[in-house]
Amino acid sequence: MFNNMESVRTYFRLFIDEAISIGVGSIIIVAIVSTFIGAVTAVQTAYNIVSPLIEDYIIGNIVRDMTILELAPTITAIVFAGKVGSNIAGQLGTMRITDQIDALEVMGINSVSYLVFPKILASMIMYPMLVILAAFLSLYGGFLAATLSGLSTAQDYIYGIRFGFNEFTITFMLVKSVVFAFLVSSISSYKGYYTQGGALEVGESSTKAVTTSCIAILVADYLLAEIMLN
Amino acid sequence: MIEFKNIKKAFGDKEVLKGVSGSFKPGKTNLIIGASGTGKSVLLKILVGLVEPDEGEVIYDERNFTKGDKDLRTAVRQDIGMLFQAGALFDSKTVEQNVMFPLDMLKGKAYAEKLDRVNWCLQRVGLEGQNKKMPSELSGGMRKRVALARAIVGDIKYLFVDEPNSGLDPQTSIVVDDLIAEITQELGITTVIVTHDMNSVMGIGDHIIFLFKGHKLWEGNKDQILSTDVPELNDFVFANKLAKSFKKNEDEAA
Numbered sequence: 001m002f003n004n005m006e007s008v009r010t011y012f013r014l015f016i017d018e019a020i021s022i023g024v025g026s027i028i029i030v031a032i033v034s035t036f037i038g039a040v041t042a043v044q045t046a047y048n049i050v051s052p053l054i055e056d057y058i059i060g061n062i063v064r065d066m067t068i069l070e071l072a073p074t075i076t077a078i079v080f081a082g083k084v085g086s087n088i089a090g091q092l093g094t095m096r097i098t099d100q101i102d103a104l105e106v107m108g109i110n111s112v113s114y115l116v117f118p119k120i121l122a123s124m125i126m127y128p129m130l131v132i133l134a135a136f137l138s139l140y141g142g143f144l145a146a147t148l149s150g151l152s153t154a155q156d157y158i159y160g161i162r163f164g165f166n167e168f169t170i171t172f173m174l175v176k177s178v179v180f181a182f183l184v185s186s187i188s189s190y191k192g193y194y195t196q197g198g199a200l201e202v203g204e205s206s207t208k209a210v211t212t213s214c215i216a217i218l219v220a221d222y223l224l225a226e227i228m229l230n
Numbered sequence: 231m232i233e234f235k236n237i238k239k240a241f242g243d244k245e246v247l248k249g250v251s252g253s254f255k256p257g258k259t260n261l262i263i264g265a266s267g268t269g270k271s272v273l274l275k276i277l278v279g280l281v282e283p284d285e286g287e288v289i290y291d292e293r294n295f296t297k298g299d300k301d302l303r304t305a306v307r308q309d310i311g312m313l314f315q316a317g318a319l320f321d322s323k324t325v326e327q328n329v330m331f332p333l334d335m336l337k338g339k340a341y342a343e344k345l346d347r348v349n350w351c352l353q354r355v356g357l358e359g360q361n362k363k364m365p366s367e368l369s370g371g372m373r374k375r376v377a378l379a380r381a382i383v384g385d386i387k388y389l390f391v392d393e394p395n396s397g398l399d400p401q402t403s404i405v406v407d408d409l410i411a412e413i414t415q416e417l418g419i420t421t422v423i424v425t426h427d428m429n430s431v432m433g434i435g436d437h438i439i440f441l442f443k444g445h446k447l448w449e450g451n452k453d454q455i456l457s458t459d460v461p462e463l464n465d466f467v468f469a470n471k472l473a474k475s476f477k478k479n480e481d482e483a484a
């Protein structure tokens with residue numbers, strides 16, 4: 001991958017640039033989405049609990065399991081596909097149709113290692129961090145919703161979060177994150193890199209990158225649950 | 231000198247090049263001309279290695295580019311500059327970063343040294359002081375000139391140009407054509423230009439190859455092209471009404 005012209009330093013810089021644009025660029029949208037998802041989960045869980053026999057701490061407990069196991073890694077992945085996936089496909093597609101990729105190749109630069117690998121690597125490292133953030137904010141969103149509307153006390157909610165906590169769920173969440181990030185970034189890179197035609201086709205590549213990524217995420221989600229939870 | 235021998239290329243069952251040979255000499259502007267869809271761009275891409283031929287080989291000064299190993303190809307590539315149809319400037323980089331890019335990929339040059347070279351190239355294409363502009367802020371003609379500066383910034387021996395005039399007005403076209411021709415002579419490089427613009431042909435056609443339906447039908451220079459008896463070439467050369475009327479008058483006078 002590294003030939004005599006392309007130094008490791010160049011690649012490190014490319015990786016850092018991508019990590020910043022992919023990771024930092026997604027923080028706000030991920031924060032908004034995950035906070036609301038936590039809040040909604042808390043409210044709906046409370047709504048579903050009608051029996052007085054069920055303790056209030058169950059709300060925090062269910063929000064925890066729902067978000068860590070499923071909502072934080074998976075819903076965030078869909079958001080990630082919509083934002084980062086479409087961006088990768090659009091950028092590579094534009095570079096393809098305007099001959100920028102050919103220009104790199106003529107200069108003797110391997111365009112895949114120059115353009116694609118840093119994006120995939122940066123996604124696989126930054127996305128799990130976004131998911132960790134999403135998990136925390138979902139719990140916090142649930143906390144706000146539950147306490148502000150009086151569905152649960154702060155103590156009950158926090159007790160619920162701690163109650164019967166299984167560390168493996170975190171491992172599962174992180175494994176899912178890495179797999180989803182790989183799927184989104186590689187599918188989107190593929191769709192963008194092999195764009196043919198003009199501006200219209202770049203738009204199509206972007207759309208296909210997002211739809212294909214979403215399906216891949218859901219299929220992988222199911223398979224990982226089968227493999228790791230059974 | 232660039233030689234290419236018996237180049238064949240098909241896409242699916244569509245044969246685009248059916249065995250084309252020829253050679254290009256240094257210090258000359260070599261033109262590949264022909265109607266749209268005859269495979270000019272495909273031939274150019276085969277010459278620079280962006281497309282692999284089905285058959286045939288390309289040889290750069292005794293170096294067999296088609297059959298050579300990775301090191302040989304890398305070495306040849308470092309001698310190649312290419313100017314793409316729409317410039318192919320990297321949108322996210324400034325003019326200076328674009329032109330410096332090929333130098334950045336080679337290790338062991340100090341920034342000041344690279345900047346000197348970049349400034350020389352920018353000055354050579356008439357764009358001194360535009361270093362910090364973004365490609366989106368430039369006109370089509372300026373983008374072409376930046377792309378030309380980027381193509382010649384390395385110590386190149388061969389320059390390839392696809393449609394230097396597409397999207398440019400006739401006057402700007404001549405400026406770009408002349409610039410390419412001057413640089414070719416100055417640097418003593420081998421320049422290969424794909425075009426279907428008769429103004430370029432008559433202006434800078436030191437050596438011309440005419441492609442027709444995947445074959446080389448004619449070869450010569452700009453002084454010979456008006457008096458050929460290849461009918462397909464005459465149709466191409468005298469395609470527009472103005473040229474046709476001149477031709478008719480001449481034929482009648484003769």
Ligand SMILES: Nc1ncnc2c1ncn2[C@@H]1O[C@H](COP(=O)(O)OP(=O)(O)OP(=O)(O)O)[C@@H](O)[C@H]1O
Binds near residue numbers: 265266270272
């Ligand atoms: N990657 C490809 N896959 C399939 N067909 C291709 C490919 N590249 C070129 N072709 C076909 O090869 C033929 C020649 O194309 P080429 O671009 O070389 O024409 P051209 O002579 O440069 O025309 P123009 O003057 O319009 O640029 C066309 O019919 C084109 O459809």
Ligand SMILES: [Mg+2]
Binds near residue numbers: 270271272
């Ligand atoms: Mg062409």
